[in-house]
Amino acid sequence: MSLHDTPFDQEAVPRAWPHRHLLDLERLTPEEIRLLLDTASRFKEATDGCRKKIAVLSGSTIVNLFFENSTRTRTSFALAARRLGADVIDFSASGSSLSKGESFIDTAKNLEAMGINAVVVRHGTPGTPHLLAQRLGVGVINAGDGPHEHPTQGLLDIFSIRERLGDLAGVTVGLVGDIAHSRTARSNLWGLIKLGAKVILCGPPTLVSQRWRELGVEVSHDLDAIVPRCDVLNLLRIQFERQNTRPFPSVREYAHLYAMNRDRLKRAKKELLILAPGPINRGVEVTADVADCPQSLILDQVTNGLAVRMGVLWLICGPRESDHCTKSETGHRAGRLV
Amino acid sequence: MPTLLIRGGRIVDPSQGIDRTDDLLVRDGLVVAIGQTAIGKVDETIHAAGLIVTPGLIDMHVHLREPGREEDETIETGTQAALAGGFTSVACIPNTEPPIDTQAAVEFIHQKAMRADTCNVFVVGCVSRNREGKELAEIGQLVEAGAVAFSDDGAPVYDAELMRRAFEYCRMFDKPIFAHEEVLELSRGGVMHEGLVSLVLGLTGMPAAAEEVMIGRDIALAEVTDGRLHVMHVSTAGGVALIRAAKVRGARVTAEACPHHFTLTDEGLRGFDSNYKMSPPLRTAVDVEAIIAGLVDGTIDCIATDHAPHAPEKKMLEFDRAPFGILGLETAVGLAVTRLVATGRIGWPRLVEAMSCLPAQILGVNRGTLRPGAVADITLIDPNLSWQVDVKSFRSKSINSPFDSWMLKGRAVATIVAGRVKYRLV
Numbered sequence: 234m235s236l237h238d239t240p241f242d243q244e245a246v247p248r249a250w251p252h253r254h255l256l257d258l259e260r261l262t263p264e265e266i267r268l269l270l271d272t273a274s275r276f277k278e279a280t281d282g283c284r285k286k287i288a289v290l291s292g293s294t295i296v297n298l299f300f301e302n303s304t305r306t307r308t309s310f311a312l313a314a315r316r317l318g319a320d321v322i323d324f325s326a327s328g329s330s331l332s333k334g335e336s337f338i339d340t341a342k343n344l345e346a347m348g349i350n351a352v353v354v355r356h357g358t359p360g361t362p363h364l365l366a367q368r369l370g371v372g373v374i375n376a377g378d379g380p381h382e383h384p385t386q387g388l389l390d391i392f393s394i395r396e397r398l399g400d401l402a403g404v405t406v407g408l409v410g411d412i413a414h415s416r417t418a419r420s421n422l423w424g425l426i427k428l429g430a431k432v433i434l435c436g437p438p439t440l441v442s443q444r445w446r447e448l449g450v451e452v453s454h455d456l457d458a459i460v461p462r463c464d465v466l467n468l469l470r471i472q473f474e475r476q477n478t479r480p481f482p483s484v485r486e487y488a489h490l491y492a493m494n495r496d497r498l499k500r501a502k503k504e505l506l507i508l509a510p511g512p513i514n515r516g517v518e519v520t521a522d523v524a525d526c527p528q529s530l531i532l533d534q535v536t537n538g539l540a541v542r543m544g545v546l547w548l549i550c551g552p553r554e555s556d557h558c559t560k561s562e563t564g565h566r567a568g569r570l571v
Numbered sequence: 572m573p574t575l576l577i578r579g580g581r582i583v584d585p586s587q588g589i590d591r592t593d594d595l596l597v598r599d600g601l602v603v604a605i606g607q608t609a610i611g612k613v614d615e616t617i618h619a620a621g622l623i624v625t626p627g628l629i630d631m632h633v634h635l636r637e638p639g640r641e642e643d644e645t646i647e648t649g650t651q652a653a654l655a656g657g658f659t660s661v662a663c664i665p666n667t668e669p670p671i672d673t674q675a676a677v678e679f680i681h682q683k684a685m686r687a688d689t690c691n692v693f694v695v696g697c698v699s700r701n702r703e704g705k706e707l708a709e710i711g712q713l714v715e716a717g718a719v720a721f722s723d724d725g726a727p728v729y730d731a732e733l734m735r736r737a738f739e740y741c742r743m744f745d746k747p748i749f750a751h752e753e754v755l756e757l758s759r760g761g762v763m764h765e766g767l768v769s770l771v772l773g774l775t776g777m778p779a780a781a782e783e784v785m786i787g788r789d790i791a792l793a794e795v796t797d798g799r800l801h802v803m804h805v806s807t808a809g810g811v812a813l814i815r816a817a818k819v820r821g822a823r824v825t826a827e828a829c830p831h832h833f834t835l836t837d838e839g840l841r842g843f844d845s846n847y848k849m850s851p852p853l854r855t856a857v858d859v860e861a862i863i864a865g866l867v868d869g870t871i872d873c874i875a876t877d878h879a880p881h882a883p884e885k886k887m888l889e890f891d892r893a894p895f896g897i898l899g900l901e902t903a904v905g906l907a908v909t910r911l912v913a914t915g916r917i918g919w920p921r922l923v924e925a926m927s928c929l930p931a932q933i934l935g936v937n938r939g940t941l942r943p944g945a946v947a948d949i950t951l952i953d954p955n956l957s958w959q960v961d962v963k964s965f966r967s968k969s970i971n972s973p974f975d976s977w978m979l980k981g982r983a984v985a986t987i988v989a990g991r992v993k994y995r996l997v
Contacts, residue, residue, distance in 0.1 A: 259771065338887060358889040359773040360843025379891075380773030419773060444767050477760050477775075 240279050241289040246551040254366045254373040255545050257382040258423040266427055270392050273537070273544035280316055283539040288318030293350040293550050295319050298341060299376070300326040300356040305511060305535070306376050306386070310353045313542035319550070322349070337361065338368055345369050350550045354378075372549035380414045380475060383510075387420025389541040390508055391428065393530045394465050396537070397506055402429035407459050409435045409491060410469035410518050413442065414476065417510045418469055422450065433459050436491060439480035456491050460501045467508040468493050468518045484517055494520040498528075506530055573614045574598045575990055580619025580951065584626055585924040586940035595624055597947040600990035604943050617985060617992075619951055625923045626939050627659025627948025627988065629930035630900060632724075632749070632803055632827060632875035635661070635692070637683065638676075639668025644880040644968045646680065649900070650689035652878070652967040654994035656900040657983025659948035660691035660938055661878075662930075664749075665702070666725035672697035672708040677716035690988055691948070693719045693934055695749060698737045704729045707737060714744045719934045722749035724803055727785055729755065734789065738798025747799035747825065747933060750789050752810070753851070757781035762891050764837040764852040772840060774890065779807040779858070782851050786810045790817045790824060801933055802826040804877050806851040808861030815870040825933050826865070827875040830906035831897055831973075833862045839973060845886045845893035846973040849879065867916055872929045874922075876903045880969035898972040901965050904952060906974070908981025912954070919954070951985035953996075958982050 249268050258266065279287050295314040297307050307323070314321045324344065341352060351372035354362045359381035366373040377383040391401065398404055406425050412418045412434050422445075425432050432450040434441050445452050453459045460466070471487065481487045493507065507519070507529045515521045524531060575597040582605055583590050589605065596603040596613075630653060636644040644652075646663075653661045663680060665671030671680065677694045684692035696718035697708040702725070710721060721741060727750065728734040737748055758777035763769050765776020786802055790813060793800035802814060805826050817824045831849065836856050839847040847853060865871035876899025886893050907926065911917045917925075927950075931939025938948055960977045962970035986994035 336884070336887060337889060356889065358891045360890045363843045364889075378773070382773070414773075416773060419771070442770055444770050447767050448771075 240275060241287060241547065241551075245554045246548055248554070250548050253549065254362070255384050255549060256362050256366055256373065256375045258384045258387050258420045258427070259382065261427070263427040266388070266424055269388055269541070269544060269548065270395060272548060273388065273392055273540040276543040276547070277537070277540035280543070283316065283536050283543070286316050286318060289547060290314070290550055291318035293319040294322065294348070295546065295550070296322045296324055296344050296349050296352050298324045298344065298352050298354045300337065300354070300361070301377070303355055303376070306355065309535070309538045310376060310542050313539050314546055316539065317543055317546055319350075319546065338364065341365050341369055345371055351546065374545060374549060377416050380416050380419070382420045383416040384420050385538065385541050385545055386417045386510055387424045388545070389534055389538040390417070390421050390467060390510065391424045392537045392541055393508060393533045394506060396533070397530070398464065401425065403431070404464045405431045405433065405462055406465040406467060407433045407435050407463040408467050408469060409456060409493070411440050411471045412436055412445070412469065413440045413480070414472040415469045421467060422448075426450065433463065435459055437481050437487070457497065457500070460497050463505060464502065465506045465508065466493060467510070468513070469510065470512065470514055471517055488517055492516070492518055492520055493523050495522055498523055498526065504528070508534060510534070573990065574612065575947070575987070575992075576613045576616045577619050577624055577949065577951070578616055580622045580624035582624045582941065583919045583923045584941040585920045586626065586928045587942060589941070590920055595941065595949070597949070597987075597990045600947055602941050602943055602945045602947050605941065617951070621953070621955070622984065623919055623952040623954050625950050625952065626927045626941050627986070628657045628904070628926045628950045628983070629660040629662070629934070629938060630658045630876050630878065630903065631662040631873060631930040631934055633661040633663050633878045633900065634666065634880065634896070635663045636667065636880060638679065642882045646683040646692065647687040647689070648966060648968040649878070649880070650684065650687050650692060652900040652965060653690045654986045655966045655983070656902070657904045657950040657952060657986055658690060658900060659950060659986055659988045660693060660936070662693040662695050662719060662934055664695050664722055664724045665697045666723070670697050670702040671695070672700055672702065672713070674712050674716040677713060677718055681717060689993060690986070691938070693936055695720045695722050697721065698723045698728050698748060699733065702726070704733060707733070707740060710740055710744065714746060718746070719936060720747045720749050720801065722751070722803070724749060724751040727751050727753050727755070731788060731792065735792045735796055738792055738796040738800070742796065742798055745799070745935065747801040749801045749803050751803055752782050752785035752789060754781045754784045757784070761852070762848060763840050764854045766837055766855055768837040768840055772843075774840070777850070777852055779809055779854065782807050783809040783813060786813050790814070790822060793824060794820070794822045797823065799823045800825070804829050804832065804851055804875070805862065805865070805871055806832045806854050806858060808858045811861045811865040811870055815865070818870060825872045825929070826870065827873040828862045828866060828871045829875060829877045830899060830903050830910070833859055833866065834906050834910050835973065843890050844973060845888070845890055846897065846971050848890065848893055848895055849877070849897045850895040863911065863916055866911065866925060872925065872933065874903065874907055874925045875930070876900055880967055881971050882969055883971070886971045896971060898965070898967055898969060901967060902960055902972060902974050902979065904983050905958065905960070905979030905981055908952070908954060909979045913980050947987060947990040949987040950983050951987075952981060953984045954981050956980070956982045956984070
């Protein structure tokens with residue numbers, strides 16, 4: 234397939250996507266979330282299942298600005314950017330002037346001054362991508378800000394469900410595990426609610442606050458009770474590294490109460506889909522046999538992550554019709570001309 | 572003998588039960604009389620028609636940062652900010668570097684304040700040596716040097732037995748302990764109020780209980796020792812209820828609330844702006860209403876700002892690394908008038924009581940009154956002046972205020988210290 238045959242060539246980012254950044258799903262409309270998913274879908278198709286290149290962002294430079302460790306998200310963003318023909322720079326906190334005391338904003342401003350188009354940022358503190366977005370003139374994509382949000386992960390989970398089930402309206406999704414410390418849970422929650430799914434948050438009260446009910450979602454502390462009602466279970470990792478104190482007495486007790494295992498699977502709907510954002514702790518939130526069972530979408534999620542990230546990168550860095558670009562946007566947008 | 576005549580203002584002085592339009596005559600730095608001022612030569616006249624004339628406002632909770640953190644504020648800039656906010660006196664909190672736990676340190680503050688020649692600076696000394704919470708500071712020596720109260724603010728006095736001893740020991744000087752109420756285990760890692768907003772933002776919360784449990788402890792200790800407890804920056808409905816109940820029982824408990832705690836809620840944190848980060852944190856609308864109700868019924872005696880400057884580069888850090896603190900001095904009157912008086916929740920006499928008379932009483936300083944013979948510390952407030960907050964125009968060295976660009980009603984237009992006009996709004 235040559236460059237000029239690609240469906241996105243000569244195409245401007247739709248007006249229905251007015252944002253310069255992707256910071257969270259909470260503040261997006263259902264239509265914007267559908268647009269993100271549809272765009273990802275088209276990229277998946279156009280790249281033959283995320284395997285081929287479609288150079289719609291050639292000449293663009295994307296910086297992976299990771300202040301926290303990551304392998305899969307960083308790789309996925311880098312690969313997605315390269316599939317779109319963009320250059321990718323990896324920047325990690327340990328190898329930077331941050332260790333010399335430079336503030337994260339100064340670091341990012343330095344990168345900006347080098348003429349980049351977008352920053353993919355991961356940081357341990359909620360809101361850091363939002364602060365960067367306020368201070369930088371380039372697109373900011375949140376690749377996880379502490380326990381706050383991880384919008385592309387939420388989108389790829391929803392994308393994977395949608396691929397199997399179609400419309401999400403009326404679908405019951407259980408998010409199980411460390412909701413308190415999970416950015417994936419929050420992004421899923423917002424995306425699912427906005428698309429009309431029924432969300433059940435499940436885990437011990439020390440990790441699943443009653444207050445979530447104020448958002449209209451169901452809170453349960455009994456996995457056995459909710460398993461038969463779920464169409465999808467998303468099994469979230471216990472984030473030991475973010476916990477000040479131990480929220481349960483032992484991993485053994487946690488696994489006994491909340492691990493998705495063969496027995497529990499037997500009591501679920503036959504067509505139950507299983508997701509896990511990874512990295513998965515086999516034997517803690519999910520047993521090996523369940524992780525590898527036919528209903529598991531764990532590997533679909535990885536492929537779909539590429540599709541979603543291609544879609545997001547294009548919507549943030551892709552060419553815009555000049556009339557819906559504000560002055561401040563055009564001033565900093567070094568994207569290629571159509 | 573310089574003479575100052577303030578003509579035709581509405582004089583509000585709850586210490587004498589005065590609220591009427593009249594003239595106020597000042598001579599040689601002292602109040603001479605209210606009314607009957609036609610006699611003698613006058614050097615300067617201020618026409619105060621339409622203005623409120625009050626005993627000079629007193630902010631009993633100010634962090635002047637000097638010594639040690641002069642990049643945030645100095646005694647000079649902090650007291651300038653106080654004057655611009657209408658305050659003729661501040662009480663400075665001793666969590667400086669080093670902390671104010673010796674006579675020499677108190678002396679240093681007094682010297683610097685004298686040199687600044689701005690407003691009165693009353694010194695709060697440390698409860699514990701080096702603010703470590705291990706052994707009592709030399710409280711008697713500090714009293715001799717002029718300390719008016721004791722506090723380890725910034726942190727609670729954690730050891731309950733030490734706190735008990737401090738209450739007992741301070742009784743012989745009749746000095747209050749200003750308590751920062753926080754159970755540290757419950758607020759560990761917290762950067763904002765624990766509630767739905769913290770849950771959604773993924774920021775670690777500081778539950779209301781962290782404050783309330785400690786208020787409960789300190790009330791119990793004050794009652795068992797007959798000590799004087801002053802609860803700083805009350806922020807929760809539960810805290811207000813505990814203080815109300817203690818006062819009913821006759822405990823020697825007083826309390827203050829900050830303008831931000833009766834104005835803002837944790838919803839403000841949604842933009843991740845660290846100017847909304849302070850301790851205790853912004854709570855919920857229910858708490859805001861309880862604080863206002865507490866100010867209305869007198870459960871909360873005073874309004875104090877907890878003026879806590881931080882240099883911009885510190886506040887620009889990631890949200891969890893940015894320090895706690897909010898400026899207060901230059902927005903306090905505007906917020907109090909806008910939120911409490913203009914809304915009809917309290918009248919001017921109660922506001923003046925909360926910002927002048929009661930702080931003077933609690934600090935045990937001879938201020939907060941316009942009685943003949945009193946030191947002529949006077950604030951003139953235009954109650955109807957609408958103005959826009961502009962942090963760039965602040966006299967404070969720092970700009971960490973979430974109220975930038977807010978429209979407020981009511982502003983100090985002249986601040987007079989010992990008969991001298993130290994600030995006039997131009």
